[in-house]
């Protein structure tokens with residue numbers, strides 16, 4: 229028997245802070261999206277010709293969305309589980325009749341929901357600057373949801389692993405942000421010299437952004453099938469790590 | 483009375499290699515109030531954390547109402563409520579919210595009436611919508627008790643419930659504990675104050691260095707191990723003890739200002755009256771009288787010697 233009520237209260241509890249700070253939750257993505265459009269879309273974009281037939285302002289939308297989704301999924305999920313460990317309130321979850329996976333669904337579900345909400349705000353804001361059409365809404369949503377879930381899981385793992393605030397922030401800061409910027413979020417890799425094109429193929433974020441961009445404009449750096457496969461591989465890897473953490477005593481219980 | 487918690491050969495070694503529990507065997511009886519008495523670092527928190535599922539045992543088994551705490555954790559944890567030692571509460575939730583959250587975690591159906599009543603019983607009804615971080619320490623402790631009782635547990639663990647608590651809350655707490663006992667709830671509390679164990683518990687388990695030294699009815703334990711000392715303070719230093727007092731176990735401090743008489747509480751014929759009479763008959767000028775009870779440390783020394 230699953231403890232559905234526990235999943236529900238953990239989920240709602242995690243969302244509570246989000247609603248309490250709703251203005252902040254909405255205002256900051258709107259502001260940063262607007263800034264990106266002013267800087268990249270208008271100022272720089274006017275000097276860049278179309279990228280594969282798409283205006284630069286439009287072209288950056290999927291990358292911009294992914295940048296926020298990735299960093300926010302990780303930071304929301306990692307803080308979500310790190311904080312109770314830090315304050316000690318985790319005792320309650322450990323002593324409640326819930327399994328590790330039920331707690332995980334609550335925490336990761338809430339973090340992924342927040343990221344989805346954020347993506348929606350960014351995309352809606354974008355429509356005020358450019359004429360946005362989505363070629364494949366289903367795939368757009370599929371890429372978005374899979375990415376939100378995968379990176380929230382990833383964040384959950386970081387939050388479990390981290391014993392202090394430095395560790396909590398080091399992965400997003402030193403790994404994720406560079407990967408996103410170098411993963412073709414704001415350019416097509418065809419703009420790069422051949423060597424760098426090859427190097428970029430090792431960047432997993434490229435596949436996310438490329439597939440996501442395809443769902444909007446039907447243009448991509450790598451084939452859509454491979455993009456989808458990579459997202460699923462990453463998701464499976466995170467699930468695998470979580471399962472391993474669980475089996476090994478999962479670092480929460482001493 | 484049948485036992486509701488049964489601990490067999492339980493040991494716990496932390497990852498650091500520290501052995502916090504050494505082969506603990508204990509049966510907790512249904513409906514009793516049991517105090518786990520021991521100094522700081524004895525392993526009290528480790529023991530109850532293990533029963534509650536916060537710490538994994540290294541070896542041994544614990545069953546709650548016949549169910550294993552590991553393989554049947556849903557059933558056992560459902561029966562247990564825990565008030566932790568530290569004031570661990572989230573910052574941004576309101577009182578009602580956080581208590582309701584606890585109830586949900588334990589899989590119980592939302593029941594606002596029950597929670598309102600609970601808050602009322604704990605004098606928290608006017609604090610319902612206040613953020614937890616704005617509460618005083620005593621109030622936070624009350625909130626933690628409400629959270630522990632939110633799912634109507636049959637077994638309640640209180641880890642050092644009176645540490646840093648004012649007199650009023652302490653009284654309230656003992657009142658609640660007795661009310662819960664009337665409803666059939668089993669209560670286990672830890673403390674390092676012997677008076678506290680004496681005040682509320684029916685049985686006392688003494689724990690030191692990860693070992694359970696003895697579990698005994700409170701009265702028996704106090705009788706067996708309680709020594710008292712009558713200290714008579716003098717106005718002027720005495721050179722020696724009057725010879726009439728020699729037949730009692732009486733000593734004079736080096737400065738000559740205190741006479742102490744040590745007696746056993748088991749010894750029905752403790753001769754306080756005689757001692758006092760002989761002091762007043764003597765030339766000595768009395769300043770003050772006090773009674774010291776044997777400290778927990780003394781009891782440990784005795785217990786360890788016995789083993």
Ligand SMILES: Nc1ncnc2c1ncn2[C@@H]1O[C@H](COP(=O)(O)OP(=O)(O)O)[C@@H](O)[C@H]1O
Pocket residue numbers: 482496497498500502520521522523524525526527528529
């Ligand atoms: N997580 C831990 N890792 C290593 N040692 C611990 C841990 N928690 C507690 N201890 C040690 O175990 C002993 C018992 O601690 P505890 O159960 O908290 O004692 P008590 O509650 O009786 O004061 C102490 O010496 C403490 O330092």
Ligand SMILES: [Mg+2]
Pocket residue numbers: 526527528567641642
């Ligand atoms: Mg303790």
